[in-house]
Amino acid sequence: DPRSRDENGLAPIVWKREKMIPYVPTPIVYGGYLFDWSDEGIVNCVDLKTGKDVWVKRLSEGGKYSGSLLCIDGKIYGVEEGGTVTVIEAGPEFKELGTADLGDASYSTPAVANGRLYLRTFSRLKCLPAKKS
Template identity: 35%
Template sequence: MARPVFGHGLIYVSSSFMSPVTYAIRPDGQGDVTDTHVVWSEKRGAPNTPSMLLVGDWLFEVSDRGVATCLDAKTGEIKWQERLGGGFSASPLYANGRVYFQSEEGEAVVVAAEPEFRELARNTLDERTLASYAVIDDDLLIRTDMYLYRIGQ
């Protein structure tokens, strides 16, 4: 289940496992705030499992079916949407101006953290990968079904 993200005075959540929707909600309400506090919502590309990633004014997400999306965090406008291929459970990671997406099939897709889609790299591990990345110092930790990889310089 995707965890909420907070920024720009809004809470960003994905809801409904069968038909996910990304919502940006003002957090200052009480009770049912559906009609009063939802700033924007977007159905296309919303995740079930991977959490969203807020980088400045851009909200990055990847659906369980491999559609990556960059939205304007304040308005919900889709800046780009691209099919990466494969299934996704891992949450995206931001580092050094890049967003890292890790597919369940072991393929990492690296894109620029920008409102224009620019793929920078694809790297493949020959194993299933469900876990999100972890970072230690300047290295990435990637857990697969069989191994724990530490990738650095």
């Protein structure tokens, strides 16, 4: 029960992970799953209730990842330091939806606002529609 507390007012630990923890990218939660994108391009889907791996996959582009993830409409975006954006489906089965090259290095986290996706590289800020019309 997430409302239960110990004598110090702290919620109990439901589960914890000690392996496959990314150094920089922050995990993201969507649809009852936690998605963990390692610094080396390994994606891990974890069941939120149990803490157990649903799947673990290496992205086709591999690479190094410093930016955190962004989830839009069930799609997770991650930017590789060399500037490749990888999109996967946020679900219980691994599905890599595609990649795109930003043409420049990037250590940043994508952002979304007002129906637009913002991607910063070392020398540019790119703005794309978040959805195709």
